Amino acid sequence: MTDPSPATERAPGQPAAPPPGGLPGRRYDPSALEGRWYALWRGRGYFHPPAGEGPDPYTIVIPPPNVTGVLHMGHALNTTLQDVLVRQRRMAGHRALYLPGTDHAGIATQNVVERELADEGLSRDDLGREAFVDRVWAWREKYGDEIYDQLMQLGISCDWERARFTMDPGLSRAVREVFVRLYDDGLVYRGKYIIHWCPRCGTALSDEEAEKHDTTGRLYYVRYPVHGGIHVVVATTRPETMLGDTGVAVHPDDPRFRDLVGRTAVLPLVGRALPIVADDFVDPQFGTGAVKVTPAHDPNDFWIGERHGLERVNVLNPDATMNEAAGRFAGLDRFEARRQIVAALEEEGYLEKVEDHAHAVGRCYRCGTVVEPYLSDQWFVRMKPLAEPALAAARDGTLRFTPQRWTKVYEHWLENVRDWCISRQIWWGHRIPVWTCGRGHVFAAREDPDRCPECGSAELQQETDVLDTWFSAWLWPFSTLGWPDETEDLATFYPTQTLVTGAEILFFWVARMVMAGYYCTGRCPFTDVVIHGTVRDERGRRMSKSLGNGIDPREVIAEHGADALRFTLVTAAPTGTDLQLAPDHFIAGRNFANKLWNAARFVFLNVPESFAPSPPEKARPEDAGTDGAGADRETAGDEQEAVDRWILHRLDETTRAVDASLAAFRIGDAAGAIYSFLWHDYCDWYIEWCKAGLDRPHGDRTRSVLLTGLERSLRLLHPFMPFITEEIWQALPAPLRAAESIMIEEWPGPAGWDYPEEAGRVALMQEIIGRARNLRAEYGVPPGRRAPLIVAAAEPKAREELARHAADIARLAGASETRVVPDTPRGDGTVVQVVRGGIEVAVRLADLVDVDKERERLTSEIRRTEALLGSTRHKLADREFIARAPDEVVERERRKAVDLEGALERLNDLVAALEPR
RNA sequence: GGGUGGUUAGCUCAGCCGGUUAGAGCGCCUGCCUCACAUGCAGGAGGUCGCAGGUUCGAGUCCUGCACCGCCCACCA
Numbered sequence: 001m002t003d004p005s006p007a008t009e010r011a012p013g014q015p016a017a018p019p020p021g022g023l024p025g026r027r028y029d030p031s032a033l034e035g036r037w038y039a040l041w042r043g044r045g046y047f048h049p050p051a052g053e054g055p056d057p058y059t060i061v062i063p064p065p066n067v068t069g070v071l072h073m074g075h076a077l078n079t080t081l082q083d084v085l086v087r088q089r090r091m092a093g094h095r096a097l098y099l100p101g102t103d104h105a106g107i108a109t110q111n112v113v114e115r116e117l118a119d120e121g122l123s124r125d126d127l128g129r130e131a132f133v134d135r136v137w138a139w140r141e142k143y144g145d146e147i148y149d150q151l152m153q154l155g156i157s158c159d160w161e162r163a164r165f166t167m168d169p170g171l172s173r174a175v176r177e178v179f180v181r182l183y184d185d186g187l188v189y190r191g192k193y194i195i196h197w198c199p200r201c202g203t204a205l206s207d208e209e210a211e212k213h214d215t216t217g218r219l220y221y222v223r224y225p226v227h228g229g230i231h232v233v234v235a236t237t238r239p240e241t242m243l244g245d246t247g248v249a250v251h252p253d254d255p256r257f258r259d260l261v262g263r264t265a266v267l268p269l270v271g272r273a274l275p276i277v278a279d280d281f282v283d284p285q286f287g288t289g290a291v292k293v294t295p296a297h298d299p300n301d302f303w304i305g306e307r308h309g310l311e312r313v314n315v316l317n318p319d320a321t322m323n324e325a326a327g328r329f330a331g332l333d334r335f336e337a338r339r340q341i342v343a344a345l346e347e348e349g350y351l352e353k354v355e356d357h358a359h360a361v362g363r364c365y366r367c368g369t370v371v372e373p374y375l376s377d378q379w380f381v382r383m384k385p386l387a388e389p390a391l392a393a394a395r396d397g398t399l400r401f402t403p404q405r406w407t408k409v410y411e412h413w414l415e416n417v418r419d420w421c422i423s424r425q426i427w428w429g430h431r432i433p434v435w436t437c438g439r440g441h442v443f444a445a446r447e448d449p450d451r452c453p454e455c456g457s458a459e460l461q462q463e464t465d466v467l468d469t470w471f472s473a474w475l476w477p478f479s480t481l482g483w484p485d486e487t488e489d490l491a492t493f494y495p496t497q498t499l500v501t502g503a504e505i506l507f508f509w510v511a512r513m514v515m516a517g518y519y520c521t522g523r524c525p526f527t528d529v530v531i532h533g534t535v536r537d538e539r540g541r542r543m544s545k546s547l548g549n550g551i552d553p554r555e556v557i558a559e560h561g562a563d564a565l566r567f568t569l570v571t572a573a574p575t576g577t578d579l580q581l582a583p584d585h586f587i588a589g590r591n592f593a594n595k596l597w598n599a600a601r602f603v604f605l606n607v608p609e610s611f612a613p614s615p616p617e618k619a620r621p622e623d624a625g626t627d628g629a630g631a632d633r634e635t636a637g638d639e640q641e642a643v644d645r646w647i648l649h650r651l652d653e654t655t656r657a658v659d660a661s662l663a664a665f666r667i668g669d670a671a672g673a674i675y676s677f678l679w680h681d682y683c684d685w686y687i688e689w690c691k692a693g694l695d696r697p698h699g700d701r702t703r704s705v706l707l708t709g710l711e712r713s714l715r716l717l718h719p720f721m722p723f724i725t726e727e728i729w730q731a732l733p734a735p736l737r738a739a740e741s742i743m744i745e746e747w748p749g750p751a752g753w754d755y756p757e758e759a760g761r762v763a764l765m766q767e768i769i770g771r772a773r774n775l776r777a778e779y780g781v782p783p784g785r786r787a788p789l790i791v792a793a794a795e796p797k798a799r800e801e802l803a804r805h806a807a808d809i810a811r812l813a814g815a816s817e818t819r820v821v822p823d824t825p826r827g828d829g830t831v832v833q834v835v836r837g838g839i840e841v842a843v844r845l846a847d848l849v850d851v852d853k854e855r856e857r858l859t860s861e862i863r864r865t866e867a868l869l870g871s872t873r874h875k876l877a878d879r880e881f882i883a884r885a886p887d888e889v890v891e892r893e894r895r896k897a898v899d900l901e902g903a904l905e906r907l908n909d910l911v912a913a914l915e916p917r
Numbered sequence: 918g919g920g921u922g923g924u925u926a927g928c929u930c931a932g933c934c935g936g937u938u939a940g941a942g943c944g945c946c947u948g949c950c951u952c953a954c955a956u957g958c959a960g961g962a963g964g965u966c967g968c969a970g971g972u973u974c975g976a977g978u979c980c981u982g983c984a985c986c987g988c989c990c991a992c993c994a
Contacts, residue, residue, distance in 0.1 A: 285993080291993085292994075293994095359993090405921070503989080579930090598956095603953085604953090776959085
């Protein structure tokens with residue numbers, strides 16, 4: 001960050017960065033000023049709202065990025081959207097808190113440090129638990145705040161004094177508090193169930209952490225002999241698990257197997273006797289209608305086994321190699337075992353057939369390894385009771401989703417929620433606060449205990465597992481504010497208002513936060529959940545490190561500035577659907593910044609430093625009145641007044657549009673409205689109009705409007721492009737600046753500039769000018785050539801109005817003068833364009849171009865075009881060409897032909913127009 | 918299997934309560950270095966709104982069905 005002192009030392013009203021009377025350069029250069037402003041804002045405490053009594057708070061908590069992370073486009077989008085909302089509310093007078101922080105990301109971080117260790121030829125076991133955890137902490141100390149620097153570069157207005165980390169002492173205390181409460185309430189339990197096991201990470205995962213990937217696998221049909229020469233055929237996708245089979249199940253009503261129920265099958269390769277049981281779970285339609293039952297390796301089989309008292313035989317080691325129960329296959333990796341078992345089955349005549357089979361395979365969300373359903377002792381949270389208030393909140397509107405459709409997804413998950421496996425067999429994280437004493441008493445405790453509360457035994461053993469990283473994340477909205485203590489921060493800023501996130505963590509995080517919010521604080525932790533899309537590359541692929549298709553936000557900032565990045569991201573993000581981004585897109589944001597910069601330069605060049613702007617008046621009732629009254633009054637106005645009023649009217653319209661869009665979280669629309677106003681209304685029309693208006697009698701009024709328009713636009717734009725708006729705003733005349741920074745300046749509301757009559761009139765003139773420009777372009781009029789523009793209007797009133805603006809119309813249309821007449825002259829080579837409301841514009845071609853020369857030019861152009869079209873058509877008729885040329889070349893030729901046909905038609909029309917009628 | 922989003926210009930997308938001639942940005946074509954900006958200005962070309970029905974005076978817009986693409990969920994091994 002750059003030293004802020006140059007900006008702070010500036011005397012009031014004396015902008016230091018831009019030289020007095022103007023802004024430097026024809027191109028906006030963000031590189032130097034962004035860091036300077038950020039340091040200044042932060043130094044002045046704008047990011048740090050006080051707790052306690054005061055104006056309405058507005059709180060957003062950041063979805064804490066993984067401490068291992070570097071800023072990617074997803075973060076840039078997510079945090080920019082949040083920052084827009086926070087900055088806008090801050091300007092609107094709220095005590096806006098944007099609370100930042102990072103997540104310890106248990107498995108992910110442990111993996112990173114383990115990889116680092118591996119490079120040194122070490123494993124975590126070489127270090128031991130304590131040393132390893134120290135090592136992770138050291139890693140965090142070194143790299144953990146990197147993402148903060150990156151967020152600062154983005155201009156995110158987070159309260160860094162309130163930054164939190166999920167393993168902070170305070171948050172760790174909150175984790176323990178919740179765990180113990182849940183434990184005491186009977187909502188946490190321990191048990192031996194089938195969970196998702198990642199053999200690479202060596203830990204259990206929650207259902208959500210096992211990502212389902214559609215895969216084409218194989219379905220193996222295996223014959224299991226039953227005594228008496230008959231056999232039963234079962235189908236399996238994981239033949240290696242058959243070594244753990246302890247039964248065969250069929251549907252109770254299936255006539256094919258009625259006689260088999262109660263008998264035993266023999267497990268091939270192993271020889272174990274398998275009871276054949278009848279169970280409703282079995283689908284007679286699928287496979288052969290008979291299922292091998294492997295209670296230790298399949299959740300369904302586990303429950304079948306429970307119902308029928310089948311043995312559980314675990315054949316896998318935690319690293320997914322076969323264990324000693326696998327007999328001669330022991331020691332093999334699961335997939336190698338699969339190959340060998342299939343081969344053995346085939347050899348021994350047990351394999352009936354193999355079919356391709358599409359199914360979903362779970363993979364570890366951290367390392368991508370195929371997870372194994374695995375029987376083990378784990379800790380779970382009973383979710384049903386917690387889900388109820390969370391579900392009610394969505395149903396009764398306490399909790400709203402934007403876009404709304406996510407409500408259903410959220411509800412569906414909660415309605416079918418299953419218990420949450422929260423224990424992880426890793427070392428980095430919150431260790432489960434449960435102890436067992438020497439006499440077997442098990443208890444949970446908020447503080448590390450000295451002795452067993454039941455028997456006083458000092459021989460205590462703490463659980464070795466740590467908690468799922470989401471077990472701290474689900475407390476985030478209140479643990480960060482001091483909970484379980486009744487802090488002032490908590491009282492002031494909780495519940496929060498808006499949660500902005502991607503859909504991919506709706507279940508992991510959002511739904512669970514709502515559950516924890518109700519359970520711990522009795523309140524919904526936020527009122528609005530805004531779901532934005534995923535950032536994809538130009539081919540629609542998710543941006544990711546492994547694909548190498550990511551665009552690094554830091555590079556975009558370095559090249560184009562943070563404002564350009566923010567603006568492009570926000571405008572490219574449609575509400576709730578994914579956004580595709582090519583690197584070029586950021587040029588649009590950069591260009592807009594440059595456009596604004598130069599508009600400001602124009603204003604400063606045309607307003608003397610000493611100029612004292614007077615605020616534009618509000619419309620009085622008669623201004624906005626009926627046609628008659630308005631028109632009467634208008635006859636009194638000067639020629640620039642309508643345009644001055646028009647731009648103010650448009651500014652108010654824009655202000656309302658921005659407010660409406662932001663209120664509906666259509667943040668891109670809000671940015672688009674400001675863009676369109678600034679570029680197309682303010683720059684393209686108003687500034688051009690003003691170039692004459694400034695020298696007219698009411699030039700100072702126009703100067704005031706020019707300044708007002710710029711100043712209010714800057715405020716509207718500030719949440720989106722904080723740096724450039726501050727830089728320009730600081731160069732404005734002092735009377736326009738109430739606050740010391742635009743960041744804390746008042747958010748503009750509509751100012752009562754309702755001038756629909758003038759707005760309509762200017763729109764008409766824009767159209768007239770547009771038609772006139774079109775005539776010039778169509779007939780290839782050389783730039784310097786001026787000729788009278790004829791504007792015909794039947795209505796006397798309309799003629800009167802148009803006559804008042806004749807000079808501006810002529811100037812902006814590039815005409816020598818504007819002749820306002822009752823009827824359009826016909827014949828004599830006069831060409832006409834219809835505007836609307838009975839108004840037409842016309843020029844005499846002979847005034848503009850040499851008709852004979854033009855006819856000649858057009859004729860030769862027609863000949864050239866015809867020749868080109870001929871050869872293109874010839875090509876397209878050539879079978880050889882069609883067959884051999886690449887598709888896109890043929891397609892290009894096709895389009896070329898269409899274009900040429902259109903051009904030819906136009907040229908012929910033009911020639912016809914040259915002839916006097 | 919269930920759910921859900923999409924299909925509109927060459928590309929990326931708007932299009933809200935059904936209502937003028939379907940819009941924007943980028944790209945493309947033509948002409949301009951007009952003293953705020955060539956990161957710009959002006960003009961222009963380009964669309965059977967996925968397909969088929971239906972409702973309606975009127976349909977990108979509402980309804981039904983279909984197709985394709987995507988995402989989420991799911992205990993048929």
